[in-house]
Amino acid sequence: MGAVVTTHQLTKTFKSHTAVDSLDLHVPEGAIYGFLGPNGSGKSTTMKMLLGLTRPTRGEIELFGQPLTPASRTKLLPSIGSMIEAPPGYGHLTGAENLRIVQDMLGLPPAQVERALTTVRLHAHKDKLVRNYSLGMKQRLGIAMALARDPSLLVLDEPTNGLDPAGIEEIRDLLVELTGQGITVMVSSHLLDEIDKMASVIGILANGSLIFQGAREELFAHSIPDLIIETPEPAAALDLGITATREPDGLRVSGLDPDQTADLVYRLAAARVPIHQVRRVQQSLEDVFMDLTGRGGLL
Ligand SMILES: Nc1ncnc2c1ncn2[C@@H]1O[C@H](COP(=O)(O)OP(=O)(O)OP(=O)(O)O)[C@@H](O)[C@H]1O
The missing domain is CATH 3.40.5 (Ribosomal Protein L9; domain 1)
Structure with a gap:
């Protein structure tokens, strides 16, 4: 299986602190890649580097088999939809209005944006003000905004953070459904059980280093149950x-x-x-x- 994301020795240092240390990531096409780690382990920083939002101190990134460089980024990055940290969206606008901003900014066909709204099951609530959305609805709007550009890869930073079990289940079902449509999903979490239920491949970060990467089954094979x-x-x-x-x-x-x-x-x-x-x-x-x-x- 081809890799959608590959990194070689990807490193980010803030002053004297190494937040991400020599990562060799491999995100296979079609996977739900669960990117796990405790708070502060470097998940967001890694994702920001993959999205061209933070410059690596050292190392290389390949997206869809091509090196991410200043010259290639305008070609590669539009194929990635992302939601990093808090869900985006203006509270004083409706869900539909928020999506229209994305549509206008990126010059997207209206039907594509409409489809993203339907995929995240927000169609019935599209005319409500976002400030009246539940957290789960805000997260789903954020995912719709990421999906609107019809990406091949979706990068989501803690999309289940703060959700109740029903909200978590909804996001999980949605992500599984998206991989069924051929989208590769990279999703970070510190909710271990959550990742366990949906990820086909798992990468575990601790203190900026990758301590495991592989299929879920391989991870369990490393540890002998009592x-x-x-x-x-x-x-x-x-x-x-x-x-x-x-x-x-x-x-x-x-x-x-x-x-x-x-x-x-x-x-x-x-x-x-x-x-x-x-x-x-x-x-x-x-x-x-x-x-x-x-x-x-x-x-
Ligand atoms: N802009 C920055 N300047 C200085 N240090 C930073 C910066 N961004 C992140 N860090 C540090 O890098 C480390 C990794 O942070 P990061 O946000 O990537 O972790 P995380 O695994 O995503 O954690 P969380 O889930 O809490 O966001 C932390 O020690 C953090 O304080």
Whole structure:
């Protein structure tokens, strides 16, 4: 699969502080690329560099296979729709009026703008003043403004920030629908569960460095979920010298791979410890993330 965004050693330094450090990003075409990281890890700064809003201190950016340079930016950047930080839009104007400004500024066909409004399901509210919109509606208007130019790539900085679960679900469904229309989506968040549910590829930033990039499944493969051993006789199991913590229905054991799990079950069975069930704990992305960053952020 081709890459829509590639960066080589992308770095941004503010005075003596390195906000983004030597990033090699790879955003595959057609993906929802979940760009994850705690506050201040450098997500917005990275996105601003991709959009030509902030100049990199060092490194290169390729968009749609072509280097982003002062000469190429006017050709490449119109293919990107973006929403960075707070949703845009004038509160004293209606949704439709806000979109008309975008339409006039960029010289867009009215039908294209109308389609963006329908895609984000704001058509019924287009004549309301934006200051009376809910936060979710403002976010969707921001996405419509980004979509109006019919982009190949959508770059969204924390579009679910501050939304309730229903609003988050709406944005998630919308982004999935957009990739169905052939748009690549790069979306940042510190809401780990949120990214987990929609991203096909994940990049994790910590202190400006990329500590993981790859398919969601690969991320989980790096972290071994705890094992729960259900037994009415946990003391008998602990007597065998295994390292475990007590759970209401038995014991919890960390860090065992499949072979070590098989060994443990064999030892318990040989010692006639009754085992009712052995299962892996479901891990959220948050667990995996804490695991990675807690270990110093190195994979
Ligand atoms: N214009 C600037 N001047 C100086 N430092 C900056 C500037 N912009 C960002 N920074 C610093 O760079 C680091 C990364 O900030 P950035 O906003 O990119 O992080 P983030 O991951 O997007 O976090 P958040 O979700 O809180 O916005 C922070 O330490 C921030 O204070």
